[in-house]
Amino acid sequence: MEQAIVDFCTWLSGTALSVSIQTISWIIPLVQSVHIMAITVVMGSVLMIDMKLLGVVGRGTPVTGMVHRFAPWIWTALVVLLATGSILTIAEPARELTNLMFRIKMALILVVGAVTVVFQTAVQRQAGGLGRHPLQPGRRAGAGHRHPGPVGRHHGLRPVDRLRRSRLSRRA
């Protein structure tokens, strides 16, 4: 298995595509910069959603609103990361594919990606299944900031509890 990966790396780094990425001097710095900027987008967006779930930010904004705002940024940036990451890997396959840290990183990305899909699906289902959430300001212009306090049956709960509770009540 290990030998097969090494062979694959040797073959890939000899292909015309890999060689041209290696020899044209500006490709790797440019692609790497774009890669890092995309990481920035994912970090900022994920942080905002996570902090909302912890109840630290976004008072008066529902979880669904936060997810809808940031999810497109996360997924777009992930596509960019995949594309730029692939280019960097094609340029130096052995540096990536035979590296234990790289493999751990890829495994973690798969796990966190799955967690994100499950979470966003749950949020989506709640938004659709319960109709308008008690905290949802709706789509009317300027409605959001006029409903700062928690109202409705989930009064006083943190967003994470609200999500959990609605899931429980649906099961019951």
Next chain:
Amino acid sequence: MSTVVGTISVLDLRLLYVTSRQRSVRSVSADVLPFTWGAFLLAMITGLLLFSSKATEYVVDFPFLAKMGVMACAGVNMVIFHFTTYRTVGGWDAGGVRPPPAARISAFLSLASGPW
């Protein structure tokens, strides 16, 4: 570093009136700035440590100096925004209101300095 740029971009895009249009500027600002500053502090400390490892090389390195220059400009931009433009935030804080040109210019400059 990515947290600094990632979080401040959220506020920049609100000031540019591209995203979060229905949320008040002050609430978006209160949500993201603590993280921006916390992460900036970390970036400062780690950056100084990295710099100290090869200080003699860095001080004559043009890209490094350019980066410091852009960061200084971004700092000036932030100070100007905070002490002049942001004073009138009460008038354009609410959701659905497009911030004034000065705020949008500051936000654009801030976004543009991000990649550095």
